[in-house]
Amino acid sequence: MKIFVGFGDYPLTTKALKEAGAEIVDSLEKAEGFVFTQTPGTEFPLLPDGVRWVQFPNAGLNAYFTAGQIDDKRRWSNASGVYGQQVAEAAMALLLGLIHMHPTMVRADSWAPSTQIDQQTRWLDGATVAIVGAGGIGKHLAAMLKPFGAKSLAVSRTGTPTQDFDATEPISNLHQVLADADHVVLCVPLTADTYHLIGKAELKAMQSTAILINVARGEVVDTEALVDALDAQEISGAGLDVTDPEPLPDDHPLWGRSNVIITPHVANTLTSMDRMLAPVVAENYRRFLAGEKMLTEVDIHKGY
Numbered sequence: 001m002k003i004f005v006g007f008g009d010y011p012l013t014t015k016a017l018k019e020a021g022a023e024i025v026d027s028l029e030k031a032e033g034f035v036f037t038q039t040p041g042t043e044f045p046l047l048p049d050g051v052r053w054v055q056f057p058n059a060g061l062n063a064y065f066t067a068g069q070i071d072d073k074r075r076w077s078n079a080s081g082v083y084g085q086q087v088a089e090a091a092m093a094l095l096l097g098l099i100h101m102h103p104t105m106v107r108a109d110s111w112a113p114s115t116q117i118d119q120q121t122r123w124l125d126g127a128t129v130a131i132v133g134a135g136g137i138g139k140h141l142a143a144m145l146k147p148f149g150a151k152s153l154a155v156s157r158t159g160t161p162t163q164d165f166d167a168t169e170p171i172s173n174l175h176q177v178l179a180d181a182d183h184v185v186l187c188v189p190l191t192a193d194t195y196h197l198i199g200k201a202e203l204k205a206m207q208s209t210a211i212l213i214n215v216a217r218g219e220v221v222d223t224e225a226l227v228d229a230l231d232a233q234e235i236s237g238a239g240l241d242v243t244d245p246e247p248l249p250d251d252h253p254l255w256g257r258s259n260v261i262i263t264p265h266v267a268n269t270l271t272s273m274d275r276m277l278a279p280v281v282a283e284n285y286r287r288f289l290a291g292e293k294m295l296t297e298v299d300i301h302k303g304y
């Protein structure tokens with residue numbers, strides 16, 4: 001099958017496809033399969049009818065669904081779960097940085113905050129961490145929490161228990177989970193169901209000592225409600241790799257707080273994408289040819 005890999009250099013993915021028997025072509029017009037190598041924010045091309053399969057390099061396809069670029073004329077696959085370990089590590093870094101009060105220390109230019117830090121620093125041992133979205137990121141995060149002595153409480157669509165988490169609750173019990181959890185990490189795709197999943201009422205339901213981490217998409221959280229909740233000390237802090245909007249303007253009220261860490265959507269690094277994607281794309285190619293469900297096939301009705 002003829003595959004176009006573009007518009008950027010993904011040598012390992014290209015090599016893996018060749019080894020799987022694909023013929024690599026130099027334009028979309030000649031292709032039956034398209035491996036898109038740009039991330040959201042860059043232009044997505046108009047697809048010729050001959051393209052029967054599109055592979056995206058990222059997990060969250062909300063921007064393409066919103067733009068009406070994903071249709072039912074062909075099959076689509078994404079990078080769901082592929083960067084799970086990296087993004088879970090970034091979520092851990094945000095959570096640990098906040099409970100250990102790193103923003104305060106980073107800004108300090110003397111030993112002076114030591115008493116405050118001594119009294120307010122917490123640790124993860126014995127904590128229950130709610131993980132909203134029990135997919136690739138969520139599973140890696142649960143495994144990382146274990147050696148810290150923390151319990152993982154997954155929130156999935158159905159609440160069906162799995163070995164990956166200490167406990168699982170359905171999304172319909174979200175408010176109870178938010179009340180029970182010491183901290184909350186968001187790793188769900190952005191869809192019509194998860195837009196503003198965390199708003200005023202949900203932030204109020206959380207413990208006042210809880211930290212909210214968002215590594216999913218900014219719009220999963222109602223940003224205005226988050227600012228209000230931080231101002232009212234309804235929650236203790238927030239770690240955000242994703243924001244609404246992105247980039248977050250320099251004068252936004254989320255900046256400059258000692259209980260907020262913001263990283264500019266870098267939980268999974270662009271430089272690692274080709275290496276991590278290569279084996280998944282090759283297996284998706286094999287399955288596409290065999291008429292099987294791909295490893296990371298997109299359900300266009302669910303929106304992820």
Ligand SMILES: NC(=O)c1ccc[n+]([C@@H]2O[C@H](COP(=O)([O-])OP(=O)(O)OC[C@H]3O[C@@H](n4cnc5c(N)ncnc54)[C@H](O)[C@@H]3O)[C@@H](O)[C@H]2O)c1
Pocket residue numbers: 059060061079080081082083084087132133134135136137138155156157171187188189190191193194215216217241242265266267268304
């Ligand atoms: N910050 C970053 O750099 C970065 C990197 C990768 C992914 N992401 C975001 O994180 C999201 C998750 O990534 P992943 O690799 O873990 O994807 P994944 O598909 O492996 O996992 C997502 C999980 O969320 C569940 N889910 C979907 N809708 C739900 C709902 N309404 N209620 C409860 N659960 C629901 C799915 O069933 C799935 O188990 C992506 O969609 C993307 O938007 C961000």
